Amino acid sequence: MEIILKEDIIGLGYKNDIVNVKSGYGRNYLIPQGKGVIASPMAKKILAENLKQQAHKLAALKADAEKKAESLSGVALCIAAKVSATGQLYGSVGANQVAEELKKLGKEVDRKIITMKDAKTVGDFVALVHFHKEVTVEIPVKVVAEGAPVEEKKAEAPVAEAEAPVVEEAAPVEE
Template identity: 80%
Template sequence: MELILKEDIIGLGYKNDIVNVKSGYGRNYLIPQGKAVIASPMAKKILAENLKQQAHKLAAIKAEAEKKGEAIKDVALCIAAKVSATGQLYGSVNANIVAEELKKLGHDIDRKIITMTDAKTVGDYTAIVHFHKEVEVAIPVKVVAENAPAEKKEEAAPVAEAPVAEAPVEEAAPATEE
């Protein structure tokens, strides 16, 4: 069944794309939800005319998507999660968690435009943000155990305390010599 999409559907296509889907999916979900219309010859002519008239507006939308993509292209996420002794996560790290972490960094991105395989073990993954059909940004996501960063902080804390203790001694020594 050939359909014209009325909105972006991740994994299927973008707005105004002509896609082929199984007839049950189109007839029972996409058309009743208002997400697509049947791609009749008349609908295709209307689509072509609308795209011709909206070319300037579509260029502005693409430029805005590229600007958003530039803002997050250098972002790398490190997500701490609870892990069992075997390295298996309790739960998983998915697109929702990636969206929350990006929001903490000041990038308000809808979770629906992020695709990522669910991370169920510690390791490196990639989340893809789909801003526009021609603008996609890959974000590296590193999943680490919650306990690992705490141990590193404990090691760093005594090192930070040692120079603080030495500093007053160094200041006091020149004062007594004068």
């Protein structure tokens, strides 16, 4: 079933896109909620005419989205979470936590436009922020244990360990 979307739906499409969905999803959710209409030939003609008239507005929206994207370029997040002894998180880190961390940095981003696979372990992840259908920003997210200074010391430790084997190799030779 072809549907013309009336608003952005993450994972499906953006406003004014024509998408193919299962009939039940279109009939029972998209159309009653006002999120889409059936893509009849007449509706497609109306959509084409509306897009011609709104071309300059769409260009302005894209330019605004690019400005927002530039403000987030170079931003990397470090989120502290409670961790078990095995490295598993109690809960998970997702789009909500990413939005909160961005808010702390003074960047207002709606959590609904952020997509991220829930982080359930300590490590590096990527969050995608969809400002416009053609403008997407990748934000690196590092999930660490709640003792963040301890993690920073651990990051320095591998450098010391890399130097340590040289010293250890020299020690047995001297003995």
